[in-house]
Amino acid sequence: MDATGFARPGAREPGPDWDALGSFVRAALEVLDRPDRNPPEGAVRVPLLDLLDDEADVAPGRYAISGGEPSRAELAASWRELATHLADLTGCAQYLAGLDLRPRTPQTTATVGDLVKADALTLLAGQQPPDGATSPGAAGLPLLTVPDLLQDGVPGGRAPEGTAHAVAEEGDVVVAGVIRAFRAWVHQGPPTALGTQPYALRVDPEKLDAHFLAGCLRAPANGRQAATHASSSSRVDIRRLQVLPLPPEEQTAYATAFRRLTDFEELLARAEGLGRRLMSDGLAAGGLGDG
DSSP: OOOOOSOOTTSSOOOOOHHHHHHHHHHHHHTTTOTTSOOOTTOOOOOGGGGOSTTOOOOGGGTOOSSOOOOHHHHHHHHHHHHHHHHHHHHHHHHHHTOOOOOOOOOOOEEHHHHHHTTSEEEEEOOOOOTTSOBTTSSSEEEEOHHHHHHTSSOOEEEOTTOOSOEEOTTOEEEEOBGGGOEEEEOOSSOEEEOSSEEEEEEOTTTOOHHHHHHHHTOHHHHHHHBSSSSTTOBBOGGGOEEOOOOHHHHHHHHHHHHHHHHHHHHHHHHHHHHHHTOOHHHHTTOOOOO
8 A cells, every 4th residue: 555544556456357247247147047057156046035034134245255264375375474564564663763853843835836836846637537438347547536545546447548637657646635535645557547636746856756745745734734624525725735845855865764654554554454364264163273
């Protein structure tokens, strides 16, 4: 994740394989009325009488098991992976703990609007493509929207080439322009179309370090200060977001610290997710060996 309780676009797993899902559903329907044929793996037949009770649970997860219990080798590999994440977390924590954060003194600030006027960056505003121009499985650019950020951070649709109003390129700083999903990160990965409210900031590298800019912008107080009104659904006025006006040679140390802080947040999220997956049903079912 970057971002950010959220996973970072460009560094995450891809979204659902809609073609594979459609094939699975069609395969299951083909054998629906053929008791002599077994349904595809992951699908089950349930007698109609079992579903007629007023308190029947018709959730698919009640009947179809998504996957088997991991093997001993798989569990051992996962524990080793977790140990690696924890070691990396310790390294990040030691670095961050060693930062000399002195008491804050009044600092002058520049806004994104000021930086645009100074030609230090270009602001690209996202916009939802025309109705019917997006599709989960279509060709074109991945499309990132605010609902995607609120769910798992993975672009949920695609925008045909030439229909996107703003496209985030690798190295751009992407900012989510609503308080409930507010964050900023340096985009990594393929070009990504931006829907309504995500913005791309394309920096002049001779004037701004992208990681320095993203670190300044993502400060929670920055988002609250730039909100148009006080509610979780309020929009953020991107041009009012504030940045320390440091010369390029002084931005480097801050950029490094911001990157290590981002690494720490991502590692923490990965370790948490991996730790949850390591909870074993086999242990609760009495699978502990005798020796």
